[in-house]
Amino acid sequence: MLAAVLHEFDQPLRVQEVEVQEPGPGEVLIRIAASGVCRSDLHVMEGRSVVARVPMVLGHEGAGRVEQVGPGVTSLAVGQPAVIALYGPCGACGDCRSGAIERCMSETRRNNMYGLMPDGETRLRVDGQTLYPMVGSGSLAEYALVREAQAVAIPEEVPLEFACLTGCGVTTGVGAVLNVAQVHPGASVAVIGCGGVGLNVVQGARIAGASRILAVDTETSKLDLASDLGATDLLQVAAGDSIAEAVGERVPGGVDYAFEVVGNPALVVEAFRATRPGGAAVMVGSPPTGEDIPVDGRLLFSDRRLLGTTGGGNVPARDIPRLMDFYLQGSLNLEKLVSQTLSLEQVNDAFEALREGKLARSIVKP
Ligand SMILES: NC(=O)c1ccc[n+]([C@@H]2O[C@H](COP(=O)([O-])OP(=O)(O)OC[C@H]3O[C@@H](n4cnc5c(N)ncnc54)[C@H](O)[C@@H]3O)[C@@H](O)[C@H]2O)c1
Numbered sequence: 001m002l003a004a005v006l007h008e009f010d011q012p013l014r015v016q017e018v019e020v021q022e023p024g025p026g027e028v029l030i031r032i033a034a035s036g037v038c039r040s041d042l043h044v045m046e047g048r049s050v051v052a053r054v055p056m057v058l059g060h061e062g063a064g065r066v067e068q069v070g071p072g073v074t075s076l077a078v079g080q081p082a083v084i085a086l087y088g089p090c091g092a093c094g095d096c097r098s099g100a101i102e103r104c105m106s107e108t109r110r111n112n113m114y115g116l117m118p119d120g121e122t123r124l125r126v127d128g129q130t131l132y133p134m135v136g137s138g139s140l141a142e143y144a145l146v147r148e149a150q151a152v153a154i155p156e157e158v159p160l161e162f163a164c165l166t167g168c169g170v171t172t173g174v175g176a177v178l179n180v181a182q183v184h185p186g187a188s189v190a191v192i193g194c195g196g197v198g199l200n201v202v203q204g205a206r207i208a209g210a211s212r213i214l215a216v217d218t219e220t221s222k223l224d225l226a227s228d229l230g231a232t233d234l235l236q237v238a239a240g241d242s243i244a245e246a247v248g249e250r251v252p253g254g255v256d257y258a259f260e261v262v263g264n265p266a267l268v269v270e271a272f273r274a275t276r277p278g279g280a281a282v283m284v285g286s287p288p289t290g291e292d293i294p295v296d297g298r299l300l301f302s303d304r305r306l307l308g309t310t311g312g313g314n315v316p317a318r319d320i321p322r323l324m325d326f327y328l329q330g331s332l333n334l335e336k337l338v339s340q341t342l343s344l345e346q347v348n349d350a351f352e353a354l355r356e357g358k359l360a361r362s363i364v365k366p
């Protein structure tokens with residue numbers, strides 16, 4: 001099959017033939033219909049992510065149809081449409097058994113994040129070498145071989161080219177609001193960074209019933225989209241501006257919830273400073289590995305909380321169907337998130353667009 005492979009950091013992906021094995025017990029082969037390209041893919045390309053290693057098939061926002069199932073697979077059947085979710089839980093540890101599977105720290109889930117199956121191997125080869133699928137997904141390819149826990153069946157009515165976005169960006173953004181911050185009706189919310197993930201924080205806040213949703217970005221094109229998706233206030237800033245002060249001018253005393261969705265430690269500090277006493281800031285963006293978040297401890301005296309998240313605290317089998325319902329009922333817009341659709345051969349254009357920062361999401365259709 002063809003796959004977009006990263007061989008060297010900071011170099012373009014090579015679209016080439018790679019080998020994929022047949023699904024073993026508990027494994028599913030998905031024929032990818034569409035895959036979004038997230039800034040986390042770019043972080044891996046630039047070697048600034050903990051999960052970065054080479055050679056790696058990038059992509060972790062894929063949807064397609066089940067091509068083949070291995071022995072023992074019960075939740076998916078050949079031909080069914082499915083989304084490849086982030087961070088498949090192990091299903092067996094204490095956290096998984098108690099329902100808190102987003103906290104699963106088992107070896108199975110850790111391996112999954114590093115692109116390995118529970119046996120510590122991968123099912124892909126390139127030029128006779130081990131090939132790693134990014135976070136066990138590797139969806140910028142014609143096929144992805146994943147654990148059953150990582151794939152969730154979806155209704156036929158949801159087009160796969162939009163459904164794929166629930167693999168990461170939509171689930172993370174909406175989940176950061178509903179699962180992590182637990183935004184309450186009538187709340188005030190600031191969203192710093194309104195790209196592929198942040199726009200879904202905006203949508204999540206609208207779904208949660210927030211009365212003020214302040215969208216903050218450097219790009220007018222992102223603010224226009226944020227407005228279409230539910231933002232009530234648009235704040236265009238320049239890099240280095242004090243966002244907390246700009247937020248305080250609109251909502252005196254600060255907002256109930258602030259989300260950093262860029263991946264910049266200085267902006268996590270701004271998000272925290274933008275909250276009111278008793279409020280919460282959520283770091284959704286991924287700062288470079290090893291960088292500290294220098295918060296002023298005095299802010300903590302007033303019961304503020306600083307939270308982080310992996311994938312918006314998503315439990316795939318619970319959250320993907322919920323998002324499909326929101327979409328089918330008209331409260332979640334997926335169409336507006338797609339700025340351009342590319343072929344697999346054009347995959348490097350999606351990374352160029354991320355660097356330029358003008359578009360929301362690029363979709364690749366193998
Ligand atoms: N926690 C998780 O599990 C998780 C999941 C997905 C993505 N992420 C991370 O979230 C971050 C965002 O991902 P994305 O795909 O939405 O990226 P993106 O590039 O689509 O969006 C980033 C947005 O931030 C804006 N921005 C840049 N500098 C800014 C500034 N100084 N002030 C205000 N806005 C600014 C950009 O214009 C852009 O709209 C990345 O760091 C990504 O790795 C984390």
Ligand SMILES: [Zn+2]
Binds near residue numbers: 038039060
């Ligand atoms: Zn992502």
Ligand SMILES: [Zn+2]
Binds near residue numbers: 094104
């Ligand atoms: Zn577990």
